Amino acid sequence: MKRLTALLTAALISAGAVLTTSVTAQAANCRSGYFCVWTHANFDGMKIEHSGDDHWWEGNMNNQDSSWANHGVSGPGVKDHVKVYDGRELTGKVTLCLAPGQEVGYNQGANDKGGSHTWTARC
Numbered sequence: 631m632k633r634l635t636a637l638l639t640a641a642l643i644s645a646g647a648v649l650t651t652s653v654t655a656q657a658a659n660c661r662s663g664y665f666c667v668w669t670h671a672n673f674d675g676m677k678i679e680h681s682g683d684d685h686w687w688e689g690n691m692n693n694q695d696s697s698w699a700n701h702g703v704s705g706p707g708v709k710d711h712v713k714v715y716d717g718r719e720l721t722g723k724v725t726l727c728l729a730p731g732q733e734v735g736y737n738q739g740a741n742d743k744g745g746s747h748t749w750t751a752r753c
Contacts, residue, residue, distance in 0.1 A: 658699035700728035727753035
């Protein structure tokens with residue numbers, strides 16, 4: 631019985647370590663309640679953070695986006711999805727739409743095409 635308990639304890643500890651490592655390795659550095667955009671893939675390079683809409687991505691971020699993270703907060707009636715548009719002032723097509731908690735390290739179809747974004751209720 632002691633051996634079985636020891637084996638189960640070791641298995642649970644090992645599983646916890648694996649889960650913790652994999653979640654940490656993939657998590658983007660983006661504050662809770664924010665939408666973040668990076669100029670390079672895998673959450674690297676210059677970063678901008680927004681807690682609200684931005685209809686005009688400035689200078690070095692316009693058409694330079696390569697990874698994205700939506701750390702928005704969800705709740706009843708809360709706009710918690712983020713739509714990225716290929717033009718400024720929310721014009722052009724939606725290049726990417728992220729659900730709450732979604733992180734995208736790279737997307738070839740959306741890469742270097744963002745110019746503005748808005749928070750919305752759904753994709």
